[in-house]
Amino acid sequence: MKRILIGIATVAATVGALATAAPAVADPDTNFANELHTYGIYGQKDYNAWIGKITCKRLYAGVDHDAFASANFVHNQLQKDATTDQAWKFLAAALRTYCPEKLPVLDAAAAHPQ
Numbered sequence: 001m002k003r004i005l006i007g008i009a010t011v012a013a014t015v016g017a018l019a020t021a022a023p024a025v026a027d028p029d030t031n032f033a034n035e036l037h038t039y040g041i042y043g044q045k046d047y048n049a050w051i052g053k054i055t056c057k058r059l060y061a062g063v064d065h066d067a068f069a070s071a072n073f074v075h076n077q078l079q080k081d082a083t084t085d086q087a088w089k090f091l092a093a094a095l096r097t098y099c100p101e102k103l104p105v106l107d108a109a110a111a112h113p114q
Helices: 002-014 028-036 045-061 065-076 086-097 103-112
Strands: none
Touching: 002 086, 028 045, 028 086, 045 065, 045 086, 065 086, 065 103
């Protein structure tokens, strides 16, 4: 930790901005897992992060054309007793964490429920 702080201070001093050094960023996969735990979604951290990232890739590639398809994909990946509500919460957390520019698909789903 001390080396990281020294490294940050050295870089900041080099650019003349010691007072504005950015704080360390937490691991997004850990933050994602912690958020999922608040929704009662458990499982292997790496697996859940992988599903979150794949969900974003599916939206980018057009495999899933809307949030309903994405939530269905997520639901099929979760443990057997997962609820639909948990799938939607997982989807929202995944979009916030791994592809925030895709968050409008949630607004579109809310505006046009199935």
